Amino acid sequence: MPGAVHCQSPWVRTTTIRSVLVALLGVVVLAAPMPAVAHATGYESLLDITPANAAAESIGGLDPRLPTDSAALGAALASARADGVAATRYAALLQQYWLARGSEASGIDLAAWDPNAGLLANAAVVDRVYENYGRYQLQRAELYWSGMAGLAGGSFAAGFWDLDLGRTVLGVDAVHALGNAVASTVGGLPGEAMTLLPPDPRTLATVGPAMTAEDMDWYQKRLLMMQKHIYFDMVPMHEAYLNEGRAAVEEMAASGLLDENAEIAWNGIFSGTPAGNVDALFRMASREQNQIIADQWDVTAAARDGVGRALTYATTLAAQPSVPGSRAPGKVAPMSVTGDANGSHYRLRTPLPAFNWADREPRWQYIVSDIASSYQRLAEGRPGELRALLAIPFRDFVESQRVLRRVPDLARDMSTGWELSPAQP
Template sequence: MTFRTSSRTVRGYFRVVALFLCLVFAAGAASTARAEPAYTAYLDLPSLNGDGAGAGGLDPALPLDESLLAQALGQARADGVAPRRYATLLHQYWLVVATRNADIELAAWDPGRGPHANERIFNQVYVNYLRLATRHPEFYWAGLAGIAGGSFASGFFDMGDVGVVLDVPGIHQFGNAVADLLRATPPELARALPEDIRLLATEGFRLSAADVAWYQTRLMIMQKHIFTDLVPMHEAYVALGMRGIEEMYAAGLLDDDLRTAWRSIASGTGDGYVDALVRMTDREQNHVVADQWDETSAGRAPIGRVLTYISTVAGKPGVPGVRAPGVFAPTVVTADVGGRSLALRVPLPAFNWADRDARWSYITGDLVPRHIDLETDPALAGTVLGEAFWGKLARGRLAARLPDLLADLTTQWQISG
């Protein structure tokens, strides 16, 4: 049987096919038009973890993959989106860059997992500060963070040696020594001493492993908060110069003071580097962690005060020439004892590092000036900044210095009149 197809039938068939293809293409075009760029899901996100208390990055809605963040950021820039709308995306990108360069796995950075799980990350933060300072000598703040951080990390490890610190020699022994001296001191003078010293004597022996673990976690939260706030802007400047800083400023991630700090660094002058050091240190201590120090000091009352004061007693930043807190501001009190005016000098600091004004007085009165001396001496800076972090860590251990601290306590607890 033979079938014959007329030309009219063929033409009709092609018209139907053409119409179908047009509909398909139109539907595809409409679908494409409706598809939004990937970055739109990342606009206007809050920074939920900017304070460093949780695991990972700033918002769980954001990826931790650097290439995905870079792609989304590039599209948002190309489309002219206002930087404030992609601020958290921008911050997350530079945070991911910062942790990559620091050899830190951001997804695993969770202070809540405890000291043992975070030990490597805790150390690596300070190693990274020294890396930034040696590669970019104009980054005075990074140098200070790395050197002073070595001392801070030493105290962290001492706190971790529970069997040593909480028994003998350690916090218990130190607190008991203070209690013995107080019992031999006229009560009028003992009552005039700062409350922190009296708490050390009455509560030091009560400290438990759980208290120390809590305090370590508080320190790790503050450490991550400082890194999250200040290190990403350093990486943005390294990669893009002031263009990177201006974008962060437009996004609201930097305030006027920090913008000025980076302009000071960009000036290429020694005075500019010093100006940036002071401004960034102010940012760190008086804005980033100020509230967290308040909360730590008030926590587990009165244990928070005891632990922050012990940190003050034990602290001696590794910057050459810096005085220990108890030397910078020793405790001296006077009282009327039996009709005589007597003075008591105690080789313990008259302040607690957790208190804002006292902490800032020590930082600006001794720590920052001595660090400026260091940075402006190229030979000394090269030696100190170039030393491996692990050397700084070993020298700052409280366990090694405890005999000297106890000797100072017993020989320098002096009454005069």
């Protein structure tokens, strides 16, 4: 009633106080982070990342949002796994983790790795990349691709030093010498033969003698980018397998990092059979050349008004793969062309390679028919020789592969072995 005073019983007051306390405690509990949420805050910013540096053309790892320290990456990865996060959401984190593990094992500072800094700044990195590939093969005999990459890297790294401009201009002089050799020979051909000569040797003959130090520096950096890109792709899966076996590779597949071709390659390795190892060798080589760096070769060859094309052809011409049994491109596929000139049918034979390494199809055919096949024979038939080669200190191995030592002979060879004759009907 109005004006009446109502007194609550002690029981009512106690119940009310208890209700308020429960409500307050509920607010506190809701406001306080639950263990699962606290767990998530350590890695949620590392999920669903599309790597900004996937092509490895910039400094650092896959993406600046990802740590480069394997301990930090591993902790975040463990939390994501424990919370049941889908592997597809932590794919970049997973790749960066194994990339960091491989880089630390190789002695490479992932955060500081910058292909745009040039060769001198990356000299140790170049060597350690290939030493690491050899490490995989030495520790696990079934990893054929990594062994081939380690051996082939000897001639590739030698090419870096032959192109080095920080210490010497001999890299430029070498291209000048090759360009002049081709130019002098081409200039001595009958006029009708000029129309038969494909574009690449003509470009080398005209652009090569005028090559500059800046051109060579640019080309070196392009090669350094491609080397890093292959490392970014191949090292995580190999490092995962080396440390945690099949389950780690299957996690990468579940995350979407491996396509069907790569999964088949690894299943071949898991089979424990020689045939599986060989199939993986060719599939991984295809992934490397036809998927990972194919676009970068296209861009490199098309750049700088003929300079890219001239340099990719010059390095094809000078190449001598360091896998025992493999042959130079000009030996595997010498240039021989036929065509009509001045009303007559001619055949022009040359000592030049009939393809440019930058071109996808012939590059792959050369790898399949020569380099990878030679490595297969070495791994299967002469494993002791293979292990001995991989055990050679890499810098010593590189010095034995220097193309620069062969430039005078190459230039002489480019001036001989040309033949123009009427083609048989």
